Amino acid sequence: xxxxxxxxxxxxxxxxxxxxxxxxxxxxxxxxxxxxxxxxxxxxxxxxxxxxxxxxxxxxxxxxxxxxxxxxxxxxxxxxxxxxxxxxxxxxxxxxxxxxxxxxxxxxxxxxxxxxxxxxxxxxxxxxxxxxxxxxxxxxxxxxxxxxxxxxxxxxxxxxxxxxxxxxxxxxxxxxxxxxxxxxxxxxxxxxxxx
Amino acid sequence: xxxxxxxxxxxxxxxxxxxxxxxxxxxxxxxxxxxxxxxxxxxxxxxxxxxxxxxxxxxxxxxxxxxxxxxxxxxxxxxxxxxxxxxxxxxxxxxxxxxxxxxxxxxxxxxxxxxxxxxxxxxxxxxxxxxxxxxxxxxxxxxxxxxxxxxxxxxxxxxxxxxxxxxxxxxxxxxxxxxxxxxxxxxxxxxxxxxxxxxxxxxxxxxxxxxxxxxxxxxxxxxxxxxxxxxxxxxxxxxxxxxxxxx
Amino acid sequence: xxxxxxxxxxxxxxxxxxxxxxxxxxxxxxxxxxxxxxxxxxxxxxxxxxxxxxxxxxxxxxxxxxxxxxxxxxxxxxxxxxxxxxxxxxxxxxxxxxxxxxxxxxxxxxxxxxxxxxxxxxxxxxxxxxxxxxxxxxxxxxxxxxxxxxxxxxxxxxxxxxxxxxxxxxxxxxxxxxxxxxxxxxxxxxxxxxxxxxxxxxxxxxxxxxxxxxxxxxxxxxxxxxxxxxxxxxxxxxxxxxxxxxxxxxxxxxxxxxxxxxxxxxxxxxxxxxxxxxxxxxxxxxxxxxxxxxxxxxxxxxxxxxxxxxxxxxxxxxxxxxxxxxxxxxxxxxxxxxxxxxxxxxxxxxxxxxxxxxxxxxxxxxxxxxxxxxxxxxxxxxxxxxxxxxxxxxxxxxxxxxxxxxxxxxxxxxxxxxxxxxxxxxxxxxxxxxxxxxxxxxxxxxxxxxxxxxxxxxxxxxxxxxxxxx
Ligand code: SF4
Numbered sequence: 001x002x003x004x005x006x007x008x009x010x011x012x013x014x015x016x017x018x019x020x021x022x023x024x025x026x027x028x029x030x031x032x033x034x035x036x037x038x039x040x041x042x043x044x045x046x047x048x049x050x051x052x053x054x055x056x057x058x059x060x061x062x063x064x065x066x067x068x069x070x071x072x073x074x075x076x077x078x079x080x081x082x083x084x085x086x087x088x089x090x091x092x093x094x095x096x097x098x099x100x101x102x103x104x105x106x107x108x109x110x111x112x113x114x115x116x117x118x119x120x121x122x123x124x125x126x127x128x129x130x131x132x133x134x135x136x137x138x139x140x141x142x143x144x145x146x147x148x149x150x151x152x153x154x155x156x157x158x159x160x161x162x163x164x165x166x167x168x169x170x171x172x173x174x175x176x177x178x179x180x181x182x183x184x185x186x187x188x189x190x191x192x193x194x195x
Numbered sequence: 196x197x198x199x200x201x202x203x204x205x206x207x208x209x210x211x212x213x214x215x216x217x218x219x220x221x222x223x224x225x226x227x228x229x230x231x232x233x234x235x236x237x238x239x240x241x242x243x244x245x246x247x248x249x250x251x252x253x254x255x256x257x258x259x260x261x262x263x264x265x266x267x268x269x270x271x272x273x274x275x276x277x278x279x280x281x282x283x284x285x286x287x288x289x290x291x292x293x294x295x296x297x298x299x300x301x302x303x304x305x306x307x308x309x310x311x312x313x314x315x316x317x318x319x320x321x322x323x324x325x326x327x328x329x330x331x332x333x334x335x336x337x338x339x340x341x342x343x344x345x346x347x348x349x350x351x352x353x354x355x356x357x358x359x360x361x362x363x364x365x366x367x368x369x370x371x372x373x374x375x376x377x378x379x380x381x382x383x384x385x386x387x388x389x390x391x392x393x394x395x396x397x398x399x400x401x402x403x404x405x406x407x408x409x410x411x412x413x414x415x416x417x418x419x420x421x422x423x424x425x426x427x428x429x430x431x432x433x434x435x436x437x438x439x440x441x442x
Numbered sequence: 443x444x445x446x447x448x449x450x451x452x453x454x455x456x457x458x459x460x461x462x463x464x465x466x467x468x469x470x471x472x473x474x475x476x477x478x479x480x481x482x483x484x485x486x487x488x489x490x491x492x493x494x495x496x497x498x499x500x501x502x503x504x505x506x507x508x509x510x511x512x513x514x515x516x517x518x519x520x521x522x523x524x525x526x527x528x529x530x531x532x533x534x535x536x537x538x539x540x541x542x543x544x545x546x547x548x549x550x551x552x553x554x555x556x557x558x559x560x561x562x563x564x565x566x567x568x569x570x571x572x573x574x575x576x577x578x579x580x581x582x583x584x585x586x587x588x589x590x591x592x593x594x595x596x597x598x599x600x601x602x603x604x605x606x607x608x609x610x611x612x613x614x615x616x617x618x619x620x621x622x623x624x625x626x627x628x629x630x631x632x633x634x635x636x637x638x639x640x641x642x643x644x645x646x647x648x649x650x651x652x653x654x655x656x657x658x659x660x661x662x663x664x665x666x667x668x669x670x671x672x673x674x675x676x677x678x679x680x681x682x683x684x685x686x687x688x689x690x691x692x693x694x695x696x697x698x699x700x701x702x703x704x705x706x707x708x709x710x711x712x713x714x715x716x717x718x719x720x721x722x723x724x725x726x727x728x729x730x731x732x733x734x735x736x737x738x739x740x741x742x743x744x745x746x747x748x749x750x751x752x753x754x755x756x757x758x759x760x761x762x763x764x765x766x767x768x769x770x771x772x773x774x775x776x777x778x779x780x781x782x783x784x785x786x787x788x789x790x791x792x793x794x795x796x797x798x799x800x801x802x803x804x805x806x807x808x809x810x811x812x813x814x815x816x817x818x819x820x821x822x823x824x825x826x827x828x829x830x831x832x833x834x835x836x837x838x839x840x841x842x843x844x845x846x847x848x849x850x851x852x853x854x855x856x857x858x859x860x861x862x863x864x865x866x867x868x869x870x871x872x873x874x875x876x877x878x879x880x881x882x883x884x885x886x887x888x889x890x891x892x893x894x895x896x897x898x899x900x901x902x903x904x905x906x907x908x909x910x911x912x
Binding site: 202204205206207208209210211214215218230232233234235236238240241243244245246247248249250251252253255256281329332333334340341342343344368370371372374375376377378379380381382383384385386387388389390391392415416418419420422423 | 450451454455458472479482483488489757759760763764794795796797798799800801802804805806818820821822823824825830834835838839841842843844845846847848849851855876877879880881882883884885886887889890891892893894895896899900
Binding site: 013018024112126130187 | 490511579634707712734
């Protein structure tokens with residue numbers, strides 16, 4: 001018995017407008033359905049994210065070192081990069097705080113927003129995506145969905161993950177006199193590596 | 196078609212030339228217009244302040260004055276908005292409904308009903324900024340509003356562009372309310388006056404010599420703000436320009 | 443809590459006296475409105491999205507009990523503890539108990555308007571819990587002991603110099619810093635250790651999905667994610683109106699929210715919580731606090747569609763020139779003016795009058811709430827409930843009477859006396875004095891239109907009706 005619950009639900013039942021007058025509209029897919037890598041990149045850049053383009057013959061580790069020359073602790077959760085800190089060392093949420101660059105793979109991206117999705121399936125620990133200073137995200141160009149409608153309708157991850165974040169560029173704020181600052185509380189930069 | 200002319204109280208008392216221009220213009224366009232002498236007010240001030248029951252006497256008188264006309268025309272967007280959308284302090288009889296459904300703001304009447312395509316007598320050699328009152332913009336919808344991103348249209352502009360010699364400028368925030376707002380102008384006088392002065396400065400900085408509007412109430416407020424702040428800009432009702440104001 | 447009506451006009455006058463703050467405030471919010479417009483122009487389907495959003499919300503509200511039950515069942519299945527709070531006090535007690543059970547003394551939280559409604563921070567402080575806001579703007583407001591002045595940008599009424607002063611006190615930074623980057627960095631550095639040592643994290647919830655038991659939190663700083671993923675205890679406080687039926691509905695709302703709010707396509711972080719993280723615990727507190735009663739208000743229930751984007755505030759010419767704090771309430775601006783009176787009719791009786799009824803708010807609202815029409819209707823309700831000041835009420839009463847009697851009216855306004863001095867004294871005092879404070883009065887004229895007509899037209903034709911004859 002939960003009197004608060006019962007009282008709230010009863011009040012809502014008494015007070016609601018006639019349900020028959022407000023049918024649920026069918027799910028719709030509106031807007032631009034272009035799921036191209038080009039659209040994804042353009043959107044990503046609007047939100048302050050960037051693409052990490054390999055210069056000829058470069059490995060991912062080399063590209064990361066080039067992009068983040070001062071990074072000491074690089075921790076990769078993908079086989080494509082080795083990093084400097086074995087990911088097994090990150091056991092508690094706080095452990096991620098010392099990392100300069102985290103490397104992860106996103107199961108999909110959204111062209112409309114330049115967003116990438118991450119969940120506990122891609123992260124050793126959820127804070128991994130946020131406590132590091134920078135993040136490098138691997139994304140297959142084949143797993144870009146067009147827009148928010150297609151993403152929510154098609155991607156099963158939204159229904160299976162306990163924690164699922166769409167990151168669209170790095171952390172940002174404009175709370176002080178309207179000045180846009182990238183790298184507020186979460187990652188200072190977000191780079192996408194297509195692979 | 197017999198037209199009843201309604202002249203809002205503030206035009207009657209402070210801007211009779213706008214009323215005269217409205218009447219003369221309709222006459223020039225061959226209309227049969229009458230002005231019932233016993234008119235006062237449409238009830239808007241009372242309605243807008245929430246004192247709806249106090250609007251009943253004005254609304255009843257309005258209906259007594261105008262029920263016999265085919266169309267009721269008034270040089271005021273906000274009064275038209277009241278009659279059309281909020282005029283419910285009195286029982287909604289057939290007469291009341293007839294009045295509400297056949298009330299037009301002057302610009303809509305010229306544009307939509309008479310479909311006037313020329314004002315051969317009109318010439319206005321000035322640079323004007325158009326002020327659409329919020330009533331005309333967002334209630335009567337005589338012009339497109341920036342909030343909706345719709346295809347641009349403007350009935351007052353369509354009419355004004357048929358006037359010889361007239362030039363237009365657009366202020367930076369064309370759709371921003373000027374801050375009159377009826378009783379708001381006194382209960383929130385500081386904000387109201389600030390909005391007013393921002394509005395007239397915006398037009399002045401865009402290069403306007405005149406602000407033209409279909410609503411004298413907005414202009415009464417704007418003029419007061421402009422004069423106090425020393426912004427050298429003049430005001431004219433759209434009816435006066437369309438009627439061939441000689442200024 | 444005092445019941446005295448908020449004096450919005452007075453507070454606004456005060457706000458207007460500070461030109462630099464005023465100018466920044468107006469321009470910053472106007473810029474957000476313009477960026478919103480730019481996003482709207484990119485999407486030809488904008489109006490369809492608004493219509494969909496409105497219909498989904500209206501549908502959900504009409505079946506709210508069922509969707510809440512569905513959410514609860516699914517959330518529980520996923521291991522979320524679901525609590526129900528009738529009001530702020532109950533909410534605070536529930537949160538306090540959860541924290542106590544975990545012996546949690548340090549709570550980090552992201553922005554949540556519901557916790558402001560509940561006045562939670564002082565309550566927890568008394569329990570010995572230290573609460574740290576992690577959203578930069580909200581943190582600034584917390585340190586300055588002020589309510590958020592805007593629901594999306596809580597410190598938008600402040601300049602860099604104000605923030606520098608506040609941070610100097612608490613973070614020991616240089617009070618003369620004028621570079622916002624340095625101040626934001628100071629916040630990052632100050633917040634990190636607090637985040638790392640927090641015992642519990644709290645977030646709000648922008649959307650709740652009934653069919654999956656998910657709740658969604660949108661931020662730009664990522665501070666909600668830090669609050670929820672670093673400590674192992676996550677409490678989310680969510681208003682019961684936040685539901686949507688289906689996962690797919692989020693497509694509509696996420697596309698509208700940040701575009702309407704800031705003019706950016708999406709918030710940098712859009713996070714879906716469906717269950718506790720490994721080794722963690724998750725609680726959702728569903729808060730009513732007046733919402734179920736509001737649902738029964740025929741003219742006002744659609745205000746529950748609100749997704750708290752703040753677009754109505756950004757576009758409001760009155761809000762931009764009076765500042766959020768002038769509303770003296772948790773919710774300010776147009777949306778505040780239509781929901782605050784449901785919390786306290788007398789105290790917030792002035793807010794529906796802090797508007798020109800221009801209607802811009804209604805037309806930017808992504809869920810199509812008829813805000814300005816509700817403002818109009820609130821005025822009627824307030825007058826019926828005797829919440830209008832006596833003098834104003836009397837003036838309207840007199841004016842209404844006069845307007846119904848043409849002969850008296852004509853006598854009062856006779857051409858020769860149109861000079862303003864003939865009005866009754868108290869009308870003059872209450873109306874024309876404020877008018878003239880920052881404005882010139884209209885100029886007297888030689889004859890009214892009515893006189894002109896009698897002279898120039900009446901002679902030419904017979905009187906229209908016998909009763910118009912003198
Ligand atoms: S009322 Fe509409 S515009 Fe205002 S905050 Fe709510 S959703 Fe946004």
